[in-house]
Amino acid sequence: xxxxxxxxxxxxxxxxxxxxxxxxxKLKRVLTQDLQRRLDPFLMLDxxxxxxxxxxxxxxxxxxxxxxxxxxxxxxxxxxxxxSAGNEGLLGxxxxxxxxxxxxxxxxxxxxxxxxxxxxxxxxxxLPAARKMIPAAxxxxxxxxxxxxxxADGITVKVIAGEYAGQPGSIQQPDTEPLYLDxxxxxxxxxxxxxxxxxxxFLYLYQGSLLAPxxxxxxxxxxxxxxxxxxxxxxxxxxxxxxxxxLAGKPLQESIAQYGPFVMNTRAELxxxxxxxxxxxxx
Numbered sequence: 001x002x003x004x005x006x007x008x009x010x011x012x013x014x015x016x017x018x019x020x021x022x023x024x025x026k027l028k029r030v031l032t033q034d035l036q037r038r039l040d041p042f043l044m045l046d047x048x049x050x051x052x053x054x055x056x057x058x059x060x061x062x063x064x065x066x067x068x069x070x071x072x073x074x075x076x077x078x079x080x081x082x083x084s085a086g087n088e089g090l091l092g093x094x095x096x097x098x099x100x101x102x103x104x105x106x107x108x109x110x111x112x113x114x115x116x117x118x119x120x121x122x123x124x125x126x127l128p129a130a131r132k133m134i135p136a137a138x139x140x141x142x143x144x145x146x147x148x149x150x151x152a153d154g155i156t157v158k159v160i161a162g163e164y165a166g167q168p169g170s171i172q173q174p175d176t177e178p179l180y181l182d183x184x185x186x187x188x189x190x191x192x193x194x195x196x197x198x199x200x201x202f203l204y205l206y207q208g209s210l211l212a213p214x215x216x217x218x219x220x221x222x223x224x225x226x227x228x229x230x231x232x233x234x235x236x237x238x239x240x241x242x243x244x245x246x247l248a249g250k251p252l253q254e255s256i257a258q259y260g261p262f263v264m265n266t267r268a269e270l271x272x273x274x275x276x277x278x279x280x281x282x283x
Contacts, residue, residue, distance in 0.1 A: 211239065
């Protein structure tokens, strides 16, 4: 007999805030700095979505990072990456770039299109203190190389990181053991998603609607749901259909010192990062 599945509850709902970043790219900031301790090891989540070139065409010109990882997941559009070390890549629809900034990188992310829909997400994941100064690295993963499970009743699960139902994702990161799934639920369907005990977890609903676990409250697109700590995972259910990101990670339980593009453990380390950048030693 299969043991009963105990779903985590929704502890808090957060609505994304409209803002701009880079050279004026309009986006929705979902995970903000005040939630970093609660959702450790996650630092930030942005959604960018527009079919107006004026909202995205200026892109993200060269800028520095140190001390964490960025995960860019594209649903539509194309983004060209270049950095100060001569690395270059093109992120297309369905693809993922997993960048480990480590000790430092100066890079740009520029749209390679002049019209049409640009839609995707950027997630920031912290690095432990012992690995903040490792060399920068990239993993560019095209859509064809990311596992997509076709389940019963039209449900699909794209396994970007971690694993689902024994299927490993494209990325395995032992420091924070992240789970990153993109789940598509047709109308009237439900799905149980296991989440490791002790992991902080949240959902981001970017299309359709969900019924909240236990309470059955209707959740609308554009909301992040922070999940409680207790439970085997989360039950996703939708009456009209939904597309939702499921994210979970092992907390580092370390101090966080952030200023803009640098995430370290102490103020002194932040000051060193700024000095290294200004003196040309960052990357």
